[in-house]
Amino acid sequence: MSTLTSTDRALHDFAAQVGAEDPIAVEGNRTRWHLGGPLDELARLVEAPTGIVDYQPSEMVVTVRAGTTVAELHETLAAAGQTSALPDRGGTVGGAVAVGENRLDRLGRGSARDAVLQVRYVSAEGEIVTGGGPVVKNVSGFNLPKLIVGSLGTLGLIAEVVLRTNPLPPVQRWIRAERVDPRDIRDALLRPGAVLWDGTSSWALVEGHEVDVDAEVDKLATLADIADVDGPPELPPHRWFLSPQGAAHVDTMTDGAFIASIGVGTVWAEEPPQPAEPDPVAAQIAERTKRLFDPSGRLNPGRRAGA
Numbered sequence: 001m002s003t004l005t006s007t008d009r010a011l012h013d014f015a016a017q018v019g020a021e022d023p024i025a026v027e028g029n030r031t032r033w034h035l036g037g038p039l040d041e042l043a044r045l046v047e048a049p050t051g052i053v054d055y056q057p058s059e060m061v062v063t064v065r066a067g068t069t070v071a072e073l074h075e076t077l078a079a080a081g082q083t084s085a086l087p088d089r090g091g092t093v094g095g096a097v098a099v100g101e102n103r104l105d106r107l108g109r110g111s112a113r114d115a116v117l118q119v120r121y122v123s124a125e126g127e128i129v130t131g132g133g134p135v136v137k138n139v140s141g142f143n144l145p146k147l148i149v150g151s152l153g154t155l156g157l158i159a160e161v162v163l164r165t166n167p168l169p170p171v172q173r174w175i176r177a178e179r180v181d182p183r184d185i186r187d188a189l190l191r192p193g194a195v196l197w198d199g200t201s202s203w204a205l206v207e208g209h210e211v212d213v214d215a216e217v218d219k220l221a222t223l224a225d226i227a228d229v230d231g232p233p234e235l236p237p238h239r240w241f242l243s244p245q246g247a248a249h250v251d252t253m254t255d256g257a258f259i260a261s262i263g264v265g266t267v268w269a270e271e272p273p274q275p276a277e278p279d280p281v282a283a284q285i286a287e288r289t290k291r292l293f294d295p296s297g298r299l300n301p302g303r304r305a306g307a
């Protein structure tokens with residue numbers, strides 16, 4: 001008989017708790033609890049295991065259990081001058097991966113989907129499944145981590161992930177700019193954390209070493225009227241997804257207030273997005289994929305990823 005490591009034990013205990021029979025969902029910190037539709041009230045709620053399992057700052061990878069809060073993960077990473085692409089808005093690592101939304105500074109940090117190198121989840125049959133690999137260039141066969149990100153716990157219950165980490169920029173400075181095309185700001189800056197636009201004003205997160213940040217801000221001052229600000233503008237409640245080009249033309253698509261993330265394709269607007277006509281082929285593939293992963297429909301019943 002093989003001896004279980006403490007990591008394996010936490011995962012096996014979680015798998016045993018999940019079992020193989022009844023309707024079930026993981027409860028994170030409920031910051032996006034209603035996304036994807038109401039959960040069937042018969043579903044049993046479980047919590048994912050917690051803790052940071054392994055962190056190699058020099059390799060820029062961290063192995064973390066899904067019930068750990070993003071705040072706790074980021075505190076550990078910050079001590080080594082790093083962070084991750086997961087949003088830190090009060091949720092858990094597993095919740096952030098299951099939801100798959102990006103941070104406001106996605107332009108600088110990269111996407112949540114790209115940050116997940118390996119995922120270990122408990123399947124509908126109660127088995128521990130590992131997909132992907134703990135190193136950056138190691139993907140063969142289907143890319144399971146990319147499928148699990150954003151699947152809202154409907155394909156598997158995430159127990160542990162390996163994430164790519166990012167260097168934490170030594171200086172971050174938010175600038176507001178007037179009378180300038182936001183795409184010119186995007187082009188002028190080497191690697192902005194974010195460029196936002198409300199149809200009139202633009203905001204840029206300029207980050208890096210202090211001398212570089214100062215030089216970049218000086219460059220912006222030649223293009224526009226600029227001022228230092230404390231942070232980004234308040235975001236309207238509804239999130240739209242457009243092509244990065246579409247986001248630059250969002251003013252033709254909504255009458256209400258909006259903030260577009262230039263170069264990313266996310267727009268926050270006062271109005272909810274018009275429901276898109278689902279592509280029938282994509283819907284059929286999604287349906288079949290769900291049935292393959294979860295034949296009895298026990299995982300997060302009632303919720304639909306992408307709904």
Ligand SMILES: Cc1cc2nc3c(=O)[nH]c(=O)nc-3n(C[C@H](O)[C@H](O)[C@H](O)COP(=O)(O)OP(=O)(O)OC[C@H]3O[C@@H](n4cnc5c(N)ncnc54)[C@H](O)[C@@H]3O)c2cc1C
Pocket residue numbers: 025026027028029030031032033034035048066067070087088089090091092093094095096097098099100101102103104152153154156157158159300303
């Ligand atoms: C005020 C506010 C602002 C926010 N702003 C942003 C933002 O700007 N950018 C951004 O990207 N996000 C934002 N978020 C979202 C939030 O940070 C993440 O989506 C969050 O990390 C989800 O984690 P959670 O633990 O709260 O998940 P929960 O809300 O508890 O769960 C969400 C869904 O994921 C499922 N789930 C949870 N854990 C697992 C698991 N281990 N395995 C499988 N399924 C699981 C649940 O069953 C549920 O269906 C914001 C949230 C709030 C409250």
